[in-house]
Amino acid sequence: xxxxxxxxxxxxxxxxxxxxxxxxxxxxxxxxxxxxxxxxxxxxxxxxxxxxxxxxxxxxxxxxxxxxxxxxxxxxxxxxxxxxxxxxxxxxxxxxxxxxxxxxxxxxxxxxxxxxxxxxxxxxxxxxxxxxxxxxxxxxxxxxxxxxxxxxxxxxxxxxxxxxxxxxxxxxxxxxxxxxxxxxxxxxxxxxxxxxxxxxxxxxxxxxxxxxxxxxxxxxxxxxxxxxxxxxxxxxxxxxxxxxxxxxxxxxxxxxxxxxxxxxxxxxxxxxx
Amino acid sequence: xxxxxxxxxxxxxxxxxxxxxxxxxxxxxxxxxxxxxxxxxxxxxxxxxxxxxxxxxxxxxxxxxxxxxxxxxxxxxxxxxxxxxxxxxxxxxxxxxxxxxxxxxxxxxxxxxxxxxxxxxxxxxxxxxxxxxxxxxxxxxxxxxxxxxxxxxxxxxxxxxxxxxxxxxxxxxxxxxxxxxxxxxxxxxxxxxxxxxxxxxxxxxxxxxxxxxxxxxxxxxxxxxxxxxxxxxxxxxxxxxxxxxxxxxxxxxxxxxxxxxxxxxxxxxxxxxxxxxxxxxxxxxxxxxxxxxxxxxxxxxxxxxxxxxxxxxxxxxxxxxxxxxxxxxxxxxxxxxxxxxxxxxxxxxxxxxxxxxxxxxxxxxxxxxxxxxxxxxxxxxxx
Numbered sequence: 001x002x003x004x005x006x007x008x009x010x011x012x013x014x015x016x017x018x019x020x021x022x023x024x025x026x027x028x029x030x031x032x033x034x035x036x037x038x039x040x041x042x043x044x045x046x047x048x049x050x051x052x053x054x055x056x057x058x059x060x061x062x063x064x065x066x067x068x069x070x071x072x073x074x075x076x077x078x079x080x081x082x083x084x085x086x087x088x089x090x091x092x093x094x095x096x097x098x099x100x101x102x103x104x105x106x107x108x109x110x111x112x113x114x115x116x117x118x119x120x121x122x123x124x125x126x127x128x129x130x131x132x133x134x135x136x137x138x139x140x141x142x143x144x145x146x147x148x149x150x151x152x153x154x155x156x157x158x159x160x161x162x163x164x165x166x167x168x169x170x171x172x173x174x175x176x177x178x179x180x181x182x183x184x185x186x187x188x189x190x191x192x193x194x195x196x197x198x199x200x201x202x203x204x205x206x207x208x209x210x211x212x213x214x215x216x217x218x219x220x221x222x223x224x225x226x227x228x229x230x231x232x233x234x235x236x237x238x239x240x241x242x243x244x245x246x247x248x249x250x251x252x253x254x255x256x257x258x259x260x261x262x263x264x265x266x267x268x269x270x271x272x273x
Numbered sequence: 274x275x276x277x278x279x280x281x282x283x284x285x286x287x288x289x290x291x292x293x294x295x296x297x298x299x300x301x302x303x304x305x306x307x308x309x310x311x312x313x314x315x316x317x318x319x320x321x322x323x324x325x326x327x328x329x330x331x332x333x334x335x336x337x338x339x340x341x342x343x344x345x346x347x348x349x350x351x352x353x354x355x356x357x358x359x360x361x362x363x364x365x366x367x368x369x370x371x372x373x374x375x376x377x378x379x380x381x382x383x384x385x386x387x388x389x390x391x392x393x394x395x396x397x398x399x400x401x402x403x404x405x406x407x408x409x410x411x412x413x414x415x416x417x418x419x420x421x422x423x424x425x426x427x428x429x430x431x432x433x434x435x436x437x438x439x440x441x442x443x444x445x446x447x448x449x450x451x452x453x454x455x456x457x458x459x460x461x462x463x464x465x466x467x468x469x470x471x472x473x474x475x476x477x478x479x480x481x482x483x484x485x486x487x488x489x490x491x492x493x494x495x496x497x498x499x500x501x502x503x504x505x506x507x508x509x510x511x512x513x514x515x516x517x518x519x520x521x522x523x524x525x526x527x528x529x530x531x532x533x534x535x536x537x538x539x540x541x542x543x544x545x546x547x548x549x550x551x552x553x554x555x556x557x558x559x560x561x562x563x564x565x566x567x568x569x570x571x572x573x574x575x576x577x578x579x580x581x582x583x584x585x586x587x588x589x590x591x592x593x594x595x596x597x598x599x600x601x602x603x604x605x606x607x608x609x610x611x612x613x614x615x616x617x618x619x620x621x622x623x624x625x626x627x628x629x630x631x632x633x634x635x636x637x638x639x640x641x642x643x644x645x646x647x648x649x650x651x652x653x654x655x656x
Contacts, residue, residue, distance in 0.1 A: 171370040173358050174335055175384035175431065182358075185387075189374040 031248055038241035045238055056238040066243065069227035076138065076213075076223055077206040080145040084202035085195060087146070088153035095154070096161045111151045118211045121147060126215040136218025144216055145206040152205060153198035160194025161187075193265050200258050204251055288313040288471050289334070289439065294343035296329050296495075303329045305495035306343075311439075311473060316465050318474045318482040321492030327475050330492070331441055334473065336360050347438070363432030364441040368448060369424040371416035377427050378403070378412040384435040402430040405464070422453045429461075433468070442474045446481065458484050479519055483507075491515055507561075513644035516559045523565065523611045524649050525558040533635075538607040542583045543635035550642070557641040557649075562614035564637040567601045567623060573630035582634050587611065589627045603629055 033047065038056055040049025060066050095107050113121060125144045126135065134140045164187060172182035188195070210225040217226045228243050289311040296304040304326045311317055319327035332338040334345060336357030345352040352360060371380050379386075381402050385395045403409045406426040416424050425445055432440055446454045462485055465472055476482055482489050483503040491499035491506065499506050499515035510516035513524070527535035527542065529550040534541055535558070544558065567589075568576070578584050587603035590610075599621045601613045611631055615621050623629060 165368060165370065167366045167368060167370040168372060170335075170337060170357075171364065171366055171428075171431075172372070172383065172387075173337075174360075174362060174364040176358050176387045176435065177383075178356070178358050181387065186372050189372075 034241050034244045038245045056242045060239050060242040069222050069224045073223040076141045077203050079142045080149050080206035081199050081202045083146045084149045084153040085199050088157050091154050092157035092161050110154055113148050114151045122212045122215045136221050140216045144212040149202035149205040152201035156198040157194045160191040164190045196261050200254050286313045290346040292344040295341045297341045302495045314469050316472045316486045318486035318489045320482040320489050325492035326495035327492040331475050335364055361437050362439045363437035365428045365432050365445040367444040369428045376413050381430045381434050402434045406430045421449050440470050440472045513641045514648040521562050523560045527556050529554040529556050545640050547640045557644050559639040560633050562612045565613045565633045567613040568630045570628050582632055584630050584632045587629050587631050589623050589625050
């Protein structure tokens, strides 16, 4: 409480509001632009739009290629989410609870994909799958996305597992639950916020991933960002703005769900505000 | 209610035996060759500072730690290879450790649900426990909506609902404030009396240990250095460490002159008859501050020394008023500091710098022939 409104001079407050507003504007403007353009009547993405229309949306939803790409994106994102959580959970337990040499090193290795430039991972994975003949398959998409999504999932599960008092799990064990039962009945509910956040992160990482996806894509299987990328190189149709708007919309939806879940969880556990 | 009363308790019989129990972490012996019999139905407290091995011993009883060697026997049967969830032991943790996502009712019912009791049975027994810990009105609350004291009562109810043979309590009141702690101590004592269950309680608070337990085991450096009732351990500590750990004590270093006399400097003092002392052997005398008296020179002249009492000359360094009692710190002519404690009602008309005579009955002073210098300081046993 260093800067209570009373302690702040009016001028300082004005400066603070202005800067905050400008930063928010800077971050939001591209999104606002693209959403507006998707409803604009101009073929050439003119701003401000000369008129308003939903015909680009009609085009998008009636075009099998776009729909296929959107569905593929959804499929890849959901599978990536499932595998990231399934792999991330036991990894997080091992990294938090385990007492073995090399634990720190292992943590470093698991989070490495966050630091290594994406393009390097993409080239490496592409070379491998090319050799194995897996490029352009759903398998290749999911595996490559899990590589970059897993660190986010692991870190958010680790964070809630570290906060979770292990004596609560011990209490369940002494009450008669086997260790596995205790983990499922007590620890998982306890770290659910971290698991949900980890799942959403994985989903979002996969949902707007483009570098790996461009490498993995084939004419028959591509995700929405890849389809946008390839379309963009041929012509600048407002359908791309529609696809962008839909990408943003789903991301926002996921964030809203996350916020709602967090609120509900806080209410459920009665966390004081 | 009768469902939770331990009707099979056989007071006085041994329920749990620890035999030569060890727990090593590398070179460090957290628990060092402990042997102890826990009687059926008793309230036994493990008392010690942190790192003394009391919590590790409790953990081995619960099954969360595996002994490096030694045996844990319950009615003659080894527990060492029984996993914690099959030991039929109840445990209350320091931080309550309630299940945050479950209501009070579901928390208490958890041990029964996991044992697949019928819903009716669970409800009946949870109701009985809620009544026992007086939380009927809170059954549907979440743990986070309750005070610390209420949460700990839920934890106790959850630990008792499946009628375990033994209840382990790991500093369960440590996080509560003093007043609440005393209230819960009274509740716990009554609960123990009503249920007749065997309770093993861990604390570092000696007043709590005294208040609650029938017997106290004092832990230091992984060993049990004193075992007995609070009264015996306080009045006749088995060694200088226990004397200094429990309450306050004055230590005087003497040289024995036969079995009933010793020299304090040049002054002969009467000591408790102690067998096996040889002349000029170093011995340690321990006098509780409240067993000693401080008299002004005039008072001392007016009341002759009774038979079996000792008197040493000293000078007052400080007089402290503590409400119901007063303490008077003095230094003897030989330079040994002592403290005398008296009830305020008795009065102690002394001031710093006054010459005083300190008196005590030889029968009230304990004699030790072996001790370590570190035993004599309060902080002993803390790593």
